[in-house]
Amino acid sequence: ETGVTQSPTHLIKTRGQQVTLRCSSQSGHNTVSWYQQALGQGPQFIFQYYREEENGRGNFPPRFSGLQFPNYSSELNVNALELDDSALYLCASSLTPTKVNTEAFFGQGTRLTVV
Amino acid sequence: GQQVMQIPQYQHVQEGEDFTTYCNSSTTLSNIQWYKQRPGGHPVFLIQLVKSGEVKKQKRLTFQFGEAKKNSSLHITATQTTDVGTYFCAGRTGGFKTIFGAGTRLFVKA
Numbered sequence: 001e002t003g004v005t006q007s008p009t010h011l012i013k014t015r016g017q018q019v020t021l022r023c024s025s026q027s028g029h030n031t032v033s034w035y036q037q038a039l040g041q042g043p044q045f046i047f048q049y050y051r052e053e054e055n056g057r058g059n060f061p062p063r064f065s066g067l068q069f070p071n072y073s074s075e076l077n078v079n080a081l082e083l084d085d086s087a088l089y090l091c092a093s094s095l096t097p098t099k100v101n102t103e104a105f106f107g108q109g110t111r112l113t114v115v
Numbered sequence: 116g117q118q119v120m121q122i123p124q125y126q127h128v129q130e131g132e133d134f135t136t137y138c139n140s141s142t143t144l145s146n147i148q149w150y151k152q153r154p155g156g157h158p159v160f161l162i163q164l165v166k167s168g169e170v171k172k173q174k175r176l177t178f179q180f181g182e183a184k185k186n187s188s189l190h191i192t193a194t195q196t197t198d199v200g201t202y203f204c205a206g207r208t209g210g211f212k213t214i215f216g217a218g219t220r221l222f223v224k225a
Contacts, residue, residue, distance in 0.1 A: 033213070042121075042203050042215035043158065056211035090157060103148070104213070106157040 003027060004093050006107035013081050013114050021076040021110045023091030031055070032074040033104065034066060035090040043090055049074055078112075086114045117142050119206045121216030129224050134191040136219035138204035146207050147180055147187045152218070153200040161189075161202075194223050 003026035013019050025032050031050045035043035045058035049068035063079040072093070078085055088111050092104040118141045128134050138147065146165045150158035162171055164180035164187060171178045177190045187204055201218040208214075 035215075042205075042217045045212055045214065048211050050211075058212065092158075103160050103163060105160065106150075109157050 004091060004105050004107035006089075006091050006110050008110060009108065010111045011113070013112065015081055015083060015114055017081050018077065018079045019081060019112060021078075021089050021091075021112070022073070023075070023093075023107055024073045025091075025093030026105050029093035029095055029105070030072050031094045032068055032072065033092045033094070034074070034076045035092065036060070036085075037088040037090055037109070039087070046076065081114045083114050086112060088112075117206075117208060117212075117214055119204060119214045119216045121204055121219055123219055124217065125220050125222070127222045127224065128194050130196060131193050134194050134198070134221055136189050136202050136204075136221075138187045138189075138206070138216050140185045140206045140214075142208055143184050144206040144208060145184075147184075148205045148207070148213070149178060149187075149189055150203045150205060150215075151200050152203065156200075158203060191221075194221070196223050196225050199223050 005024045007022045033048040034046040037043045046060050046064055047057040048055045052068045065077045068074045088109045090109045091107045094104045120139045122137050146163055148163045149161040151161055152158045162178050167184050168182045169180040175192045179188045201220045203215050203218045205213045205215045
């Protein structure tokens with residue numbers, strides 16, 4: 001196991017609702033990245049948090065937001081859910097993003113279904 | 116924007132046959148990582164390549180990074196049923212952002 005835990009594992013929400021997903025990073029890792037993986041696709045980068053600050057963002061609308069806490073755990077919040085938001089949401093923790101060698105450890109993911 | 120293309124999308128092999136997946140980036144990469152995802156699972160880190168022309172081996176797996184640092188390949192020799200899954204390459208351009216390919220799904224028939 002990677003030591004990265006995500007909760008919940010599965011979630012069903014209605015279109016228009018809001019959702020919060022949680023991630024606990026591996027011990028010693030101060031960087032958390034969030035990805036969205038649609039069925040049959042590769043993970044798509046949402047954003048990254050480093051020392052409680054958003055360090056970079058992919059092509060996702062502002063209704064996708066996040067937080068990182070002093071213990072480096074993180075949350076992903078999605079407002080005004082749309083059907084296309086149905087996907088596996090993956091959290092990956094790694095060492096400082098300034099290093100070249102940054103192996104990422106993924107959690108098991110949260111399967112979000114929007115109906 | 117930056118893209119990472121991966122081919123083939125699917126590959127069916129007989130156990131014992133070799134398998135190769137290829138990854139191409141539209142821009143020069145600072146490094147490339149390879150991950151394996153089993154059905155219903157999450158991506159698991161396999162390896163990272165950083166240097167131009169780098170070749171690394173892990174038992175039956177051979178990873179290469181192109182001279183121009185824009186392409187990479189993963190070759191599996193003598194596949195086994197335990198190799199089943201989707202193999203992703205993920206490229207990084209020097210910033211924070213890691214771009215994943217769409218993956219190659221490997222099926223191995225015993």
